Amino acid sequence: MDYSNNNSSGSIIDPHSFSKPDVAHIRHVDWQLKVDFSQKKLTGTGVYHIHHEGATEIVLDIHGLKIIRVTLDEQNEEVDFSLTEVAPFLGQGLRVPLQENTGTIHISFETTPAAAALQWLEPEQTTGKTEPFLFTQSQAILARTWLPCQDSPSIRFTYTAEVSVPPHLLPLMSADNPQEKNKSGTYFFKMDQPIPSYLLSLAVGDLTFAPLGTRCGVYAETATLKDAAYEFEDTEKMLEAAEKLYGPYLWGRYDLLVLPPSFPFGGMENPKLTFATPTIISGDRSLTSLVAHELAHSWSGNLVTNATWKDFWLNEGFTVYFERRIMEALYGPEYAEMLHTLGYQDLLHTLEELEATPQDTCLKLNLENRDPDEGLTEIAYEKGNLFLRQIERLVGRTRFDGFVNKYFGTFKFTSMTTAAFEQFLEKELLNGYEELQRQINPAAWIHSPGIPAGTPAPKALLFEKVSLELQKWQEGTSATELHTQNWSTHEWLYFLSNLPRKLQKEQIEELDQAFGFTNSGNSEILAEWFKDAIRHQYKIAYPALEAFLVRVGRRKFLMPLYKALLESEEGTTLAKSIYQKARPNYHAVSTSSLDPLLQERP
Known part of the structure; x- marks a missing residue:
């Protein structure tokens, strides 16, 4: 079986990158970066070692970057680079003309306020309150906003970086890192394993x-x-x-x-x-x-990477499955089954939310002319995990583990398309077994909406005990008399997420008084509780809700809570008021999702 289309220089077409890796692609980059907190700007140069066979140009991705100078090899003469027209959420292609034997291109650049990957924090936005902080978020296609790159997960390269920061701060990257500050403020980083651009990172604090x-x-x-x-x-x-x-x-x-x-x-x-x-x-x-x-x-993602964002489930489906195998190894199968059950609940909720766009519930997505962030849903994570669990159930854990080990070993440090995965699955597990092919039915999982009929749902035994306590409370037992001692976060989340949709004011108050949800120090429990508080207009919790939304920028929490507020006129007023205060604390990844919800409303 030929899997050659997994090479970074192959013929994979990524609709979210201007680069043409089959013509010319990056193999290694040496960067020099200076971090300027006073101007909230990165300035840098990059020496890009490239591979091509007589190509006339190489194309990189940029978005909101200022390109100052481009030269070839050791020549000092600037070359006339050009930029494509700006495309929504993609930015521009940086077209650099090449000579027949060009081995390196040298690019000087600086970031602008449009660099969506960068979040510059004032001292008061940090825990210590005395020093500023910078961090990047490159996934999915934001690396191009802070340095020129071929911003596709199908293209891997190694890199070094020399980073200069104020001497009292420490920089870190996705590379070999220092463990303490030095006096010079200049640090050297090295990444010997080839990675795609979305895994580039920098933090300074x-x-x-x-x-x-x-x-x-x-x-x-x-x-x-x-x-x-x-x-x-x-x-x-x-x-x-x-x-x-x-x-x-x-x-x-x-x-x-x-x-x-x-x-x-x-x-x-x-x-x-x-x-x-x-x-x-x-x-x-x-x-x-x-x-x-x-x-x-x-292993799943960094070692074997989705070739395009249409194949994102290959990263996250495998990772959720692997995560829960790790948790099972450490804390037992009952613990892992709680995670699977909560994830399945989230999947059912997502399927309901996407009812109007059923094609978005396929594992292989169609993201042409769409922001790849639209594919970051529970479908990739939990439907992907459920598919892999179904294979494991049908072939047995020992055989499935052998398959996964061979998958990681065969494709390490390469990028994987869904089609190539389907070929590998056929060859290694399904070849010649017509009944198994029918039972697993990969096409139904990968290319059809929803969950295939007959798929068993996860069932956590520990949650059955939670359901009994919840039933007792609904039948009149006082909340203080429920057997909740030693419940884990997961049991509390199951309890809260399965409360009746309509409760009396007295019932909400009773739960809060008994278990102190509004003042919980656990963010997961708080986020789940606030959804109930909003639904029932439990205003005692609103100051804590506002403090939470102003302090926390995690999109997983923000989106459901703001959406819940927007379901009522009074809640909409509160949501817009909170968002005005909170927005400066949020990263562009969050505001890009929240702005359409909150800034276009009357």
Whole structure:
């Protein structure tokens, strides 16, 4: 079976990049970057080592970048580069003419306020309140807003970077990282493994480091470091469990960086350095499945990458499945089944939300002329996971694990299309087994909307006990008499998400008085509770709701809460008032989703 279309120089056509990698592509880049907090600007140069066979030009992606100068090889004479017309959310193609034997192109550039990947935070927006902070978010196609690149997941390259920052701050990248500050403020980074551009990252702040084992550690602001080190203490165990499942970790170190609350995602799997939201620091290690998820990306996503954003489920479906296998190895099957069940609930909710656009519930998406962020739904994550669980159920865990190990081993450091995955699945598992082909029915999962009929739903035994307590409460038992001792976050989330849609004011008050939901320190529980508070206009919770929305920038929480507020006239007024205060704290990834909801309303 020929899988040659997985090479970064192959014929994959990515509708979200201007680059033409089959004509000329980047193999390695040496960057020099200067971070200027006073002007909120990055200035830089890049030496791009390229591969081509007599091409007349190479095309890179930029969006809102200022290109100052372009030269070839060691020549000092500037070349006349050109830019394509600006395309919505894609930016422009940077067209650089080449000579027959050109080996490197040299580009000088600087960012502008339009650099959507960058979030510059004032000192008061950080935990320490004394120093500024900068972080990037490159996924899906925002790397092109802070440096010129061929911004497609199908194109991989190695890199180095020399980064200059104010001496009292520490920079970190998706590369080999320093563990303490130096006096010069200049740092050198190296990434020897080829990565796609969406995994490029940079963070700069008043950061300190704590080890979590021989290969793992955590960076955070000083005020957060102790709590973060406690929360992530099991990281090394997660890494060891992952290796036992699917082979050696090929990236050297695995460290975490706790970002300020405005970070728009739960985590971002930047190689060697996962970016993590502080909202998973709950004090009881109950939300660390997110760490397992980002760690799992070291295999599914970072090692074997979706070739285009239409194939995004190959990253996230495998990662959710792998994450829960790690959690099962550490905490047992009942714990993992709770995660599967909650994820299945989220999937059903997403299917309901996307009822009007059923094609968006296929695993292989059609994202032509659309922002790839529109594909970042639970379909890729939870439907993808459910598909892989279905295969495991039908072929057995031992055989399925052998398949996944061979998948990662065969395609490591390459990019994978859905079509190539289907070929691999056919050859390695389905070839000659017509009944198994019929039972698994990959085409129904990948190319048809919804969940194929007959797919068993996850069923967590621990949630059955939660359902019994919820039923007792609905039948009149006082909330204080329910057996909720030692419930995990997941049990509380199941309890809250399965409350009746309509409750009496007295019932909401009783639950809050009994369990203190409004004042919870757990962000997941708070976000779920606030949805009930909004639905029932439980105004006692509104000050805490406002404080939460102003402080936290995680899109997973923001979108449902603002949408819930917008369902009533009074809530719409409150939502717009809160958003006006909160918007400066949000990253562009979040505001790009929220602005259409809140700024176009009368």
